[in-house]
Amino acid sequence: MNKEEQIIIGFRDIYNKLVWLNKFKMEDSLKGYTSSEVHCIEYISSNVDSNVTKLAESFYMTRGAISKLTKKMVEKGIIESYQKPDNKKEIYFRLTEQGNAINKIHEDLHDEFQARDKAVFEDITEAQFDSMLSFMEKYRRHLDTEIKKQGVNITNRNDLE
């Protein structure tokens, strides 16, 4: 197995394990709320004027899925929607009291996760850290470019149909 594969498999495996483990803990601490809802809350709390489209892009999900999710969350009283006077189309979300409370719990949990995994990061040197980050940044930019290309191809194809 070569470099590329090893690194990609490493990414995938670590990410999967992390998601599995944290999801488990989270749904235990935040009973009654799904991990999707909690992610949504997290995003809304740190991005002003969040809307369906931005949430969907950030989570790699469809607008339809987010639309349903946020609708449920409004009904549950976790978030509320608002609009701007000069735009009758876009609908934004902000957290309610309840949403903020959940967010607080989630933040604490987050710290707990960091504490749990602290040892893994302890003896990374600054140099190692920087080299990893710059690699990831490069990778990410590359993928963005490829995704953009793909987007163009999709559009082109639709144009021909």
Next chain:
Amino acid sequence: MNKEEQIIIGFRDIYNKLVWLNKFKMEDSLKGYTSSEVHCIEYISSNVDSNVTKLAESFYMTRGAISKLTKKMVEKGIIESYQKPDNKKEIYFRLTEQGNAINKIHEDLHDEFQARDKAVFEDITEAQFDSMLSFMEKYRRHLDTEIKKQGVNITNRNDLE
């Protein structure tokens, strides 16, 4: 944002982008087969005596989901099941001709993906590469330990109920 967060977010973002992009390409090249099916084929091709349980563990999915997936794949003629003379319970899978053909296409696609992302890896030094891999290995082992702990807790909790 601290080291841990940056790295984790990097993992997540790269992984998501990669999945999104490759899935897209794959379902374009392998029309009629879902990416789950292709992953299954990949696993079965490189693990002798694959069964529902092993597939489920490897994909972080439930046995139920894999059971349905493999059932469909058998019906489609992509894989076939077999048993061993001394075990009437376990059911194993292997690829059919058709499954092998799909696997071949997938492997080629895989090479294509590697070629696409080659540039990103080009100027990583051996040292950088080794340090990343050893970090990931450490992280992975840590998560395995934590997952195992979690498992114990689950069991304990059930015992009390």
Next chain:
DNA sequence: ATGATATTGTTTCCTTGTCAACAATAAAAA
């Protein structure tokens, strides 16, 4: 200003996966 195009959010239908209960078999304990 007006007509064409793009964006935003919603809904319906469908697929995929989870959960929980289950039967069949295997493994372990008595």
Next chain:
DNA sequence: TTTTTATTGTTGACAAGGAAACAATATCAT
């Protein structure tokens, strides 16, 4: 051996998310 426990795979009810069609609004080109 017999009994108990664990493992394996399956199913049905359900929930989450994707795809596509849609209406409403905004943006752009002319």
